[in-house]
Every structure is written in C-alpha cells, then in structure tokens.
Amino acid sequence: MERPPASSSSSSVPAPPARREQRAGDAPTERDGRSAAPAPSAEPPRDDGTGVTAERVVRFALGALALAGTAWVLWYFGRATALSQQVSVDAISSVVQTLEARLLDELPFLEEGFLLESLRDIADTLFRDDRLQQTFSSAFGLLTDVVYAVVVVPFVTFFFLKDGTRLRHGLLRWVPNRYFEVTLAILDKVESSLGRYLRALLVQCTAVATVASLLLSFTGLNYAVAVGLFAGLANSIPYFGPAVGFIAGSLVAVAQTGDFALIMPIFVAMALTQLSDNLIFQPFIFSKAAQAHPLVILFVVLIGAQLAGIVGMLVAIPVTTVLRGVFREVFWSIRHYRILRA
Template sequence: MNSKTIAYGILRAIAVIVGVLLLLFFLYKIQSILLYITFAAVISLMGRPFVFFLKRKLKFNNLLAVICTLLITIALFFCIFLLFVPIITDQGRLIGEIDIYQIGEKFDRLNQDASDYFSIEKINFPELIKQTEFMEFFDLKAIPDIINTFLNAFGGIMIGLFSVLFISFFLLKDSRLLENSMLVFAKREDETKFKRAFTKIKDLLSRYFVGLLLQVLILFILYAILLLVFGVNNPIAVALIAAIFNLIPYIGPLFGGALVLILATTSHLELDFSTVLLPKLTYILIGYIVIQLIDNFLNQPLIFGNSVKSHPLEIFLAILIFGALFGIGGLIVAVPFYTAIKVVAKEFLSEYKIVKQLTKEL
C-alpha cells in the first residue's frame, strides 16, 4: 500500500466524518420541522385504520375519508382543550376571591396537623422559600420579556398546529408518500425489502398508537370514577391529565398520582387532617394504585404485547435503554423505535440467530 492510497483513505475518512457532522448539525437546526413530521406521522398512523373503515364500510372516496378523519381528530383535540377550561376559570375565580390570611391559616393548620400526626418537625415555608430564592422570579422588570416569550410561544404553537395538520393531510391522502420519500435512501436491489419492512412497520405502529388511545381511554374512565367518588374538583379534566401522564412509562404514573393527591388536598383544605383528609387521601391513593396495577398487568400486556408483537420483558428493557440514552423523550418513543428496529433487522439481518429469535413473532 503506497503513500497515495493511505492519504486517499485518510482524506476519505475525514470527508465522511465531516459529512456526518454536517448532517447531524443540519438535523439539529431543523429539529422543529422533524418534530412536526413525527407528530404528523403519528396522526396518520392512528387515523389510517379509520380512513380504511370509511372507505371500505361506508364507501367514502379517499379525499372525503381523509377530510373526515382530520376533522374528527381536530374535534377530539378541541374537546380535550375544553376540558381544561373549567380548571382555568375556577382557578381564576379563586384567585379573584382569595383571602390571603384565610388561605395562610388553612395551610398553617394543615401543616401543624400533619406534623402532629406524623410526629415530625413543622415545615417552615417562609424560610424554605427564602432558601430557594423563589422571590427572585418575581421581578417586575421581567414582565415585558415574559409577555414577549408568551406571544412567541403562542405563535410557534399555532404554526406547529397548522404544519402538523397540513402534513397529516397529505400523509393520510397518500399512504405511500412517506414510504416513497424514504426509498431514496435505499439501494435499488434492497427496495423490495425496504417496502416490505415499511409496510410492516406502518401496520404494527398503527395498532400500537390505537392501543395507546385505548389505554388512555380506559385509564381516563377509571380515574374519573375514582375522583368523582371522592369529590375532587374538576374530576374529568384531572382524570384526563393523569391518564395522559401514563404515556410516559414508569415516571408518568408517579407525576399523575402526585397531581391527583395535590388537587385532592387543595380541594379539601377546610377538613380536619387526621380524621377526614388523611383517610380520604389514603383511599384515593389505594384506588390509584389499584388502577395502575390493572393497567400494568392487564391493559399493557394485552394491548401492547399484541399490537407490536413483542414480549413484555423486551418492551421493559427497550424502555429502560432508550430512557437511559435519551431521557424522558426516550421513554416515550422507545416502543415505536424498538418495533421499527426489529422489523428492519428481520428484513436485512435475518441470517443472525439473535435476530431470528427476537423477530420470530413478526
């Protein structure tokens, strides 16, 4: 091997590394657009079975079926938004009617009752606030910046919603659009395998996202019943928020449970802690844990195991690995990405024993 060949190899390696870095930088700069495409792909995968239903059962043409599906999706999100309105209006009304001294007395009495019941030292909230430098956030000079940030965020949200709906329309209208876009990265001799893998991924992920909707619906109903029984304010909206938190594996139910207990506490500050409030919170916590057990041992194995054709242990390990690598976002996308990796591995690496073992159900 002469010096020219070595130099050429080094230059080629450097060029590849620079190209990869430039590609990663480019993807970083357009991450918001990639996020829009991802959300649109999820909506199209979830709406795909409904489009097929309208076309096959009700004899809608493709365009009408897509429009109806998007309108139903928009109506669903609008109804979810309306559920949060009572919480916002109630909080606004409570802020307008608030009596600082009365609220302070209630919290102080609750703090004292809790410390007496559990035989612990009373929490000094003023000192705790000073130690955390919480009051530094209340700088009047920062109000214009906060307003500008809010307006920019609102404008970004509106642009994002329009972009997601626009992209979703075309992905639903032409189910092969995304596939054809991805085919440009495949070799000509691998196009058949790529198409087969992409079709399988779409089918599995459509079932998975429909399963997610079913899971959220079941949890929402169970949470709503629990909160209605124990008289928590705005039980429907709180139940929906707690159910949506469950989309984040393992961590989400903890946040949802904390939210339920906090709102249950603030709804009954006037009650005696040891005789009324603590038993009520205990019953709510027991009910919440029972619902989580139902979800973990019945809902998830039946819904997700059948939808993505993976063993529960596989899903558990995939969630742990993606969570360790990418944080909370990794927990959310672990199952779909792991499913896509399995399908691609089956098509292109089926000669390996470990791939055969992991993909035998596909």
C-alpha cells in the first residue's frame, strides 16, 4: 500500500487565520484573553451649541456692527433735530448779501437791500410762535421715523425669518407642561395669521403698483413705472400708496415740464388707483386676509400713527392680527380646556 507523498516543509506548517479588518461599528474581538480596543468612530463630534466657532464669531461681529450702525444713525438724526432748532436769519444773511450783490450787478434798477429786507419780513412771519423750529422739528422727526421704518423693521424681520424655528423652540422650552398645548396652538394661529396677512399685502401692493404704473404711463409722465412701484411699496401702509404716488409723480412732473400741466392728469390717475384699492383690492384681498372691516383697518392705522409714527402705521395691522388671534385662542382654551382652570 503506497503512502501519500510527503508534503513540502512549507506546506506542513498551518497557515495563520486570515486577519479580519476591524470596521467602524464592529463589536470588539477577544485576542489572548484581552478585549480589543474599539475602533474610533468615523462621525465627527457633534456641536452642542456651546462651543466658540469662527462662524459664531463672524455672526456676532456682524450683528454687533448692525446694531451699532442703527444706533449711530438714530443718534445722528436725533442730534440733527436738535441742531435744526438753532437756525436763524443772521446765519444766512451773509449768503443773502452775496446773492444780492450779484443781482445788483446784473440788474442795476433794483433797490439796494431789497432782498435782505424781504427775507427779514418772511422770517419775522415764520419765526412767530417758533413756526420755523416746529417745521424743522417735524421734518427731521419724519426723517427719523423713515429711518426706523427702513432700518429697524427690516432688521428685526430678517432675524425673525432666519431664526424663527429656533425662537419657537426656545419659547416652548420655557412653557410649563399644563400650558404647552395652548401655547403651541397660539403659535400656530399667529404664524398662520401673519403668513396670510403678508401674502395678501404682497398681492395688494403688486396690484396697486401695476394699476398706478399703467395709468401714469397714459399721462406721459417720465419714470411712470418707477413712480408706480414706489406707490405700491408705500401702500404697505394701507390707503397711503396712491397719496404718496401723487406727491412723487407731481415732483417728477414739475421737473419734467417746468410747469404744472401734468398735475391734474396725475391726480386723476392716482384717484382711480385709490378707488381701485378701496373698492376691489381692500375688500377682496386685504380685508379678507386680515379678517377686519376696511374702516377698522383705517382706524387701526391712524392709532398706530399717533402712537409710533410711520413705524406704528407699518406694524399696526400685523400687531392687531396677532393680538386678536392670541385673545381668541386663550378665551377658547379657557372655556374648553379644564387644565387652565385653577
């Protein structure tokens, strides 16, 4: 019986078992009675929101610069209001004398001192009861309100839109459990009301801008589309868009023609725009979205103007919509949720 051929010395030694690569997430294996160290996780460490990163530093710096710029603008215009009250005729008398000397050189028949005397008569009338100071104060006060409306309102709106979800979660975190459902329902109502209001406002302003641009183009006014867009933007304050459009269009018309020939056609165009807004856009678009009568909207806007100027006129309708939604939800919850009762 033949014996099998002897294998070579290299094949007689058993081959070591294949070494399995440790993958991320595999369970540790035992070797020589010791457990292998777990493989490092492939996921980067999560940011828990407490660390300082370059992105957070940049955001903080930009926010600080924006706040500082806003504060400086408001301080500057407030200081300008105070400085405007120090205007006097004597401060501009030298300019008037220079102008009068040039006029006398060109027109010798004029009487010397006529311009300065006329200016003094006008100034005596204006300065009576501090009328000029009041005029300058009112003008710069209006300019300050415009700065508030142009700078502060968009700044706050941007961060509400950007961090709205984070603000919502942060607010709900502080709400006690017994009021959680009511608070969540209130937030949903507020978001729904504001979204409906902003969409209706956008549609209404677009409609007013379209009608105003079309009618102004028929009058032969230059930059009719620009004036119409300005009127539509100004209509973010209800009922004020066509009036602002008439003022802007009149200024452009006088600069264009040098007379008042286009004033009446512009007035007719803006009057038709106002009628379209009052009879069509307000009842069918804006009032339905705001869930308020047009007369109520007008009174709310006037109250906002008395309380906070232009900014009050801008935020009067949104604030009223939010407060009404909050009160309705709270009263409904008090009647139906036993948890709100003591």
